[in-house]
Amino acid sequence: MNSVSPAIEQAYQLLRAEAQQKTEILKEKPVILLGTATCGRAAGAMSVLAAFQDEIAKHQLDVVLRETGCMGHCYAEPLAAIFKKGFPPLYYGSLDEGKARRLVNDYLVNDDPCYEFAMVALEPNDFFPTFDDYPRGIYEKRIILADCGLIDPEDIDHYLARDGYSALAKALTSDPAWLIEEIKTSKLRGRGGAGFPTGIKWEACKNAHGAPKYVICNADEGDPGAFVDRALLESNPHQLLEGLAIAAYAVGAKQCYIYVRSEYPLAIKRLKTALEQSTARGLLGQNVLDSGFNLEIRLFQGSGAFVCGEETALITSIEGHAGIPNHRPPYPATAGLHGKPTVINNVKTLSYIPHIIRNGASWFTSIGTPNSPGTAVFALAGKVVSTGLAEVPMGTSLRHLIYDVGNGIKDDKKFKAVQIGGPSGGCLPESSLDLTIDFDSLQQAGAMMGSGGMVVLDEDDCMVEIARFFLDFTQKESCGKCTFCRLGTKQMLDILTGITEGRGREQDIDLLWDLAEDIKLGSLCGLGKTSPNPVLTTIRYFRPEYEAHIREGRCPALMCKSLISYHIEPDLCSKLCNVCIGSCPVEAIYTRPDMLKGIYPDKCVKCNSCMVACPPQYKAVVKLSPPAPESPVGERGSEVEQANNPDH
Amino acid sequence: MSKLITLIIDDKQVEAKEGERLLWVALDNGIYIPHLCDLRMARRTVASCRLCFVEIEGLPNPVTSCTQTVSEGMVVRTRSPRVDRLLRTGFELLLSNHRLHCAKCAKNKRCELQKIAKERGLKLKLTRLRQLVKEAQIDESPGVFCYDSSKCVLCGRCIWADQEQVKVGAIGFIRRGIGRKVATFEDGLLADSICTQCEACVKICPVGAFYLKEDERKPYKIKKEC
Ligand SMILES: Cc1cc2nc3c(=O)[nH]c(=O)nc-3n(C[C@H](O)[C@H](O)[C@H](O)COP(=O)(O)O)c2cc1C
Ligand code: SF4
Ligand code: SF4
Ligand code: SF4
Ligand code: FES
Numbered sequence: 001m002n003s004v005s006p007a008i009e010q011a012y013q014l015l016r017a018e019a020q021q022k023t024e025i026l027k028e029k030p031v032i033l034l035g036t037a038t039c040g041r042a043a044g045a046m047s048v049l050a051a052f053q054d055e056i057a058k059h060q061l062d063v064v065l066r067e068t069g070c071m072g073h074c075y076a077e078p079l080a081a082i083f084k085k086g087f088p089p090l091y092y093g094s095l096d097e098g099k100a101r102r103l104v105n106d107y108l109v110n111d112d113p114c115y116e117f118a119m120v121a122l123e124p125n126d127f128f129p130t131f132d133d134y135p136r137g138i139y140e141k142r143i144i145l146a147d148c149g150l151i152d153p154e155d156i157d158h159y160l161a162r163d164g165y166s167a168l169a170k171a172l173t174s175d176p177a178w179l180i181e182e183i184k185t186s187k188l189r190g191r192g193g194a195g196f197p198t199g200i201k202w203e204a205c206k207n208a209h210g211a212p213k214y215v216i217c218n219a220d221e222g223d224p225g226a227f228v229d230r231a232l233l234e235s236n237p238h239q240l241l242e243g244l245a246i247a248a249y250a251v252g253a254k255q256c257y258i259y260v261r262s263e264y265p266l267a268i269k270r271l272k273t274a275l276e277q278s279t280a281r282g283l284l285g286q287n288v289l290d291s292g293f294n295l296e297i298r299l300f301q302g303s304g305a306f307v308c309g310e311e312t313a314l315i316t317s318i319e320g321h322a323g324i325p326n327h328r329p330p331y332p333a334t335a336g337l338h339g340k341p342t343v344i345n346n347v348k349t350l351s352y353i354p355h356i357i358r359n360g361a362s363w364f365t366s367i368g369t370p371n372s373p374g375t376a377v378f379a380l381a382g383k384v385v386s387t388g389l390a391e392v393p394m395g396t397s398l399r400h401l402i403y404d405v406g407n408g409i410k411d412d413k414k415f416k417a418v419q420i421g422g423p424s425g426g427c428l429p430e431s432s433l434d435l436t437i438d439f440d441s442l443q444q445a446g447a448m449m450g451s452g453g454m455v456v457l458d459e460d461d462c463m464v465e466i467a468r469f470f471l472d473f474t475q476k477e478s479c480g481k482c483t484f485c486r487l488g489t490k491q492m493l494d495i496l497t498g499i500t501e502g503r504g505r506e507q508d509i510d511l512l513w514d515l516a517e518d519i520k521l522g523s524l525c526g527l528g529k530t531s532p533n534p535v536l537t538t539i540r541y542f543r544p545e546y547e548a549h550i551r552e553g554r555c556p557a558l559m560c561k562s563l564i565s566y567h568i569e570p571d572l573c574s575k576l577c578n579v580c581i582g583s584c585p586v587e588a589i590y591t592r593p594d595m596l597k598g599i600y601p602d603k604c605v606k607c608n609s610c611m612v613a614c615p616p617q618y619k620a621v622v623k624l625s626p627p628a629p630e631s632p633v634g635e636r637g638s639e640v641e642q643a644n645n646p647d648h
Numbered sequence: 649m650s651k652l653i654t655l656i657i658d659d660k661q662v663e664a665k666e667g668e669r670l671l672w673v674a675l676d677n678g679i680y681i682p683h684l685c686d687l688r689m690a691r692r693t694v695a696s697c698r699l700c701f702v703e704i705e706g707l708p709n710p711v712t713s714c715t716q717t718v719s720e721g722m723v724v725r726t727r728s729p730r731v732d733r734l735l736r737t738g739f740e741l742l743l744s745n746h747r748l749h750c751a752k753c754a755k756n757k758r759c760e761l762q763k764i765a766k767e768r769g770l771k772l773k774l775t776r777l778r779q780l781v782k783e784a785q786i787d788e789s790p791g792v793f794c795y796d797s798s799k800c801v802l803c804g805r806c807i808w809a810d811q812e813q814v815k816v817g818a819i820g821f822i823r824r825g826i827g828r829k830v831a832t833f834e835d836g837l838l839a840d841s842i843c844t845q846c847e848a849c850v851k852i853c854p855v856g857a858f859y860l861k862e863d864e865r866k867p868y869k870i871k872k873e874c
Contacts, residue, residue, distance in 0.1 A: 305824070322821075327695040327715045480802070480821075480828030483698045487741040490826050491777050511776055518737040521709060521730070522698050 011289045012169035015281055019160035030063045030108055031083040035149050037070035037234040038266055039227070039388075043077035044096065051097035052080075055104035063108060069235020069270075071149030074388035076119060081150065082107065088125035090118045122150075135404035136386070141367065143375050144351040145391045148235035153270045156277040159238040165283050167354035171246045172291040179250040179357070180206060186361035187373050188353075192218055192309075192346030193424065193450050194526070195372070195439035201343055204333040206251045208341035213253040216337065216344045217244055218314060219260040219267070222306035223422035224473060226451035228377045229347040231389055233260065233267035236351070237274035241297065243350035245284065246357060248295050251343055255296050259314055262301040271299060306423075306477040310525050311336075311344045313479070324479045325525035348377060348452075368394030372438035382419075382455035383410045392437075399433040402456055413458040416557075417541070421450025423470045423477075424530035426537030427463060446537040448530060462559035463542040464549055467534045468496040474531040485528030488519040492535060501562040504550035513539055553626040561606045565627035568597045568610075572620035580621060583613035601627070655722040664718050669693065671700050671713040674726065681726050682735055682764040684854055685803040686714035690812065697803055698738050699764065703728045710734060732768070739770055744777040745826075746855070747784060747798040753856040754794075754863035760854030761801070780826075789839035793850045793860050797829050800857040806830060806849035818843035830857075 032052060036045045049067065056063050071079050076093030082103065083089045090113060092103065099117055106112040113127075121128040131137030151158035159165070171179055184199030205213060217240065221229040232240060244256050260268055275297060279285040286294050300318050302308050308323035315337050317323035336342025352374060356364045365373045372394040378401065380387050385407035392401060398418060402408070409415050417427045420437075426447035428435065435441055439449050457466065475489040492515050495508050516532030516539075523529045539546060548554045555563040568580070568589075575595040588603035589610060597620075599610070611621040650665040657670075657679050664673040672688050674681050684697035693714045701710040705723035710731050713724075725731070742761070750756050750772065765772045782798040802821075807830060810819050818841045822831045832841035839845075850858040 327693060327712070476825060478825040480823070480825045481694070482696045483738050483741050483802075486802075486826060486828065487745055487780070488737075490780060491741065491744065494778060494780075514776075515737065518734055522701070522734050522738055524695055524698065 007290045008169055008172050011282070012166065015283075016160050016163070016166070019157035022157045023161040026064050027083070028085075030061075030085075032063060032065045033068045033081040033083075033150065033152070034065065035069060035071050035077065035079045036067040037231055038264075039070050039074045039231070040077045040079065041266075043074075045078035047097055048078045048080070048095045048100045051100035052104065055101045056108075059104065059109055061104070061108055063104075066152040067154070068149045068151060069153050070231040070389065072145055072231070072389035072391070073119075073386070075386045076388075079119075079149070081122060082113075084108065084113075086111075087113050088128055089122040090128060091120050091122065092117045093119040135400075136390075136407070139392050139396055139400050139405050140390060141375055141393050142391045143355050143367075144232065144236075144239065144348060145377060145389060147239070148231060148389075151236065153235055153237055154273045156238060156274065156281060159236070160281075163358070164238055164354075165242050165278075167357035168242050168245050168249075168283065169289055171249055171357055172289055172293055176206065176250045176252065179246065182361050183250070183353070183356065186356045186364040187371070188349065188356060188364065189372060189439055190346055191348035191352075191377075191449070191452075192344075193421070193448065195449060198345060198349055201333055201345070202247065202251050204331070205253075205341045205343045208334045210335075210340045211252075212255060213251055213340060214337045214342040215244060215248045215251060215253045215256045216314070216318070216332075216342060217256065217258040217347060217350055218309060218311065218344050219258055219264075219347045220302050220304075220306075220309035220314060221261060221264075221347075221451060222304060222309045222477070223424075223451040223453055225381055225422055225453040225455060226379055228379050228389060228452045230264055230267055232347050232351055233264065234270055237267075237271050238278065239351045239354060240347055241274055241278055241284065243353035244297060245288065245295055246353050247343060247345065247350060249293055251341075253343070254294050255298070257298050257300050257318060257337075259300045259302050259308075259318065261304040261308075263304050268299065268301065275299070305479075306473075307479045307525070307527050310527060312525070314344065315342065324481050325527070327524060369436070369438045371440055376437060376449065376452065378452045378454040380406050380454050380456070383413060383458040383461070384408070384456040385410055394438040395436045397434050397436050398428065401437070401454070402433070406456065409456065409458055413460065415456070416459050416461055417457045417463065417466075419447075419455040419457060419466060419470075419534070420453070421448035421533075422453040423474045424448050424526070424533055425450045425453070426533045427457070427466060427541065428537065429541040431541075446533060446540060448533065460557055460559065462500070462555050462557035463538040463545045464496060464555075465500050465557075465559050467538040468493065468500055470534040471496060471531065474527060478527065478531075482522075482524040482528060484519045484522035485524070485531065488515055488523075489528070489531050491515060492519070492532070496535070499546065499549045500555075500560040502549070502553050502560075504546075506550060508550060509539060509543065509546050555625045558623040558625050560625075563627065564606065564623045564625045565601055566599050566604055566606060566610065567622050567624055567628065568599060569620045569622055570596050572618050573597055574615075574618050574620070577615060577618070579613045579615060580610040583609040585609060653718065653720040655718050655720070655724065657724040658726055666719060667717045669714055670702065670716040670718050670722075670724065673718050674702075674713065674724070679726060680767050681713050682739075682768060683714060684760060684801055685805070687805060687808055687852075690808055694804055697742075697801065699735055699742075701731045701734045702726050703731055735764075735768060736770060739764060739768075740774060740777050742801050743772070744774055745780045745782060746801060747782045747796075748772065753799070754859035755853075755856035759856060787838055788861075789837040790843065790845045792845070792862070793847060793858060794864075795830075795838060795849075795858050797831070797857065799855050800830055801855055802828060802830070803854060804830075805852045805854065806858055809848040809852045814844070814846050814848045816842060816844055816846070819849065 078095045079093050081091050121130045180202050188198045189195040248256050307313050308317050310325045312326040313323040332342040368374045375391045376394050377391045390405045417429050419427045471493050475493045478485045480486045516535045519532050548556050558564050581589045588600045614621045653666045662677045681700050683700040685694050695712050695715045700713045702713045703725040785797045787795040
């Protein structure tokens, strides 16, 4: 079954040997790898890059400076790894131009590794801790993120030198049926959201009548707050290309598309470079690795609408029409692009493929849980200390993910909920912290793996507002084709907006619940079907919070602007600092004859500036909900006393 | 090619060609299922109105009968608590964005919404939902007919007639989400478009969105109504 074809193997060995030779030479010199993915750039990586270049030129050093992708530690961007002989390889975080210059001067010129800026060592050593010395290292298990940030995504030799494309070589010497069997045995489930078994999808496409067949990589990633796919495209594009090529060979396709949103210019640039380089090396194009297999991969730049990530809409969009979903069945695997059998897989799903083919299905099933093997990649965001990408085995508990990998809640606040899976997902409460994460457990809890967005919420986040926020997104992104989603999300949004603005009615919670259930069942595509999840989970787990808004006009998290008012505590105000007065954009703060400050409620626009401005040693500005009644003009003094009244 | 099969709809045994769409099999056998968007002649079902749900034995959830093909031995229920609930909500959702004023409507007594309400005992008014206020937006530019988008339920039938039946291509859907509407290419007047005023859209519109001027009982001023 596994007929070894020496030609393919030889062709590959040759390529890898060349690449290893080239990268080996690099190791003689000091190497700086600077993360310049979109996240790094947002934190200022490009000016750090310029500073490194400038300083290296000034000293006329022979240093290799390479731009890489995302290392996953977004909280510490800009981030660089420096390799120098005689020293442990180290990550340096939160870089700026000054630190970059010092690293060149002190470390590269003068052999002082500046441990004070170092974050972590990449290899065990006697001087500095590695990831394994932190809880994060214990819980993280990197498969598809492993090389991100450590290879130059625009240099195929980096990927090849680390055995890249060896899985493709192995696949091309194997029977496609064996490949599909291997993926089926690995129980790999699609990472695009729904968790459909990848091997079964491939098999259906392979067995379907019709030619040509297509494989499409879904890199639309329209979910706000998700950026795992972007990071993979920007950091390790060849891993995806290899997976895509294997998929194409397995199902018998000669043409592939990568549907990538046009808002990802850097990803597109790096993908294009990767395509050119792999084609030049004979890893794509005609007669791949002398195997006789031909493969063309095209980039398709999508309009970026969220619904275009839905597979039937995505296909319509590639066909040149507006991206609007269609009824399934037929499923794309039997009738997809141009009515032909088509496999659509997510970027992450395809990125696992080379690893599974290289290491075997049983290696993959040894990680994670029996029904959801492998790892899960999350984009940690919100009120968690260490934001960024985290790859953990399926079955890791939310608690470990948030407290050990994410290092807990910012500013010692209290954890309230975690929103998983973006607009299609749900909010889980503290009682769910010990839930172990996999496709099925999340679904049972009312959330969803979705695109891997994980937003941690604390006591200052209002759950009604969170539900409103996500529904506002889906309502705007609804394509408008079908009744339940087009009008149902609008009705739910209006109700939620009413509640957050103090216009909630007693029957609203039940109405929301009923509408949510009907929209889930009645909508045509996944967007509509999952859009009620944020509403359903917040009602299920945080109903008292809805009730407080409706019955008492009170927002317990003090977040909904219509339901709060700002006050200055006379006991806490220093009387002499005046900072709040300057901070107020609408001159709503006044000084009383006794120098205490007060706020005119009718002028206050609730911008929160005074609260931020009031120095931490006083913390005299407070929010009250329900808002304290407006005091009549001329009696401003009594209102200040009200704020002091413990009854509030 | 297609062989005859037998299935059961609401305890009634019916014969049909295998692979036919369940909605039309039921209707042909005198069993009513509410529906707006599907057309017997159309090649492709759009399944957008979401009113034609039925229960099928062995399937966990109600399915749209316009997308369901029939097969031997299938057992169908056109009514169930879940189906009725979906219809009630779907119908009220459509009404919430439909400028209800039947008495003055050109399609009064010939309207598909009225028919659904009558068949299923639903009220032609909002009981739980808020009216998403819609002002009349009437294009009176064609010679003998008008187009009032505030009556449109977005079933897409007119677009099918225009594009597939008479092959003119004057109208289509524009915008997305709640803003989705039937319009000419540049959202202009029909008379300024390539519209040939063949009236195919008027004949096929199930509600009072495309209507003949002669059917208008009393001319009315453009105003907000519920
Ligand atoms: C509204 C909507 C948006 C979606 N967006 C994406 C997306 O951005 N990326 C993605 O891979 N899958 C997305 N999906 C899921 C796809 O329809 C499809 O299931 C997936 O690409 C299949 O790949 P997988 O089997 O590898 O998960 C979306 C689904 C829906 C309903
Ligand atoms: S569920 Fe929403 S996005 Fe999907 S087809 Fe219906 S209207 Fe469009
Ligand atoms: S009347 Fe005009 S819009 Fe209507 S179907 Fe004919 S050409 Fe199309
Ligand atoms: S105008 Fe009439 S036929 Fe056209 S989409 Fe609206 S309701 Fe349907
Ligand atoms: S007739 Fe079936 S969804 Fe409209």
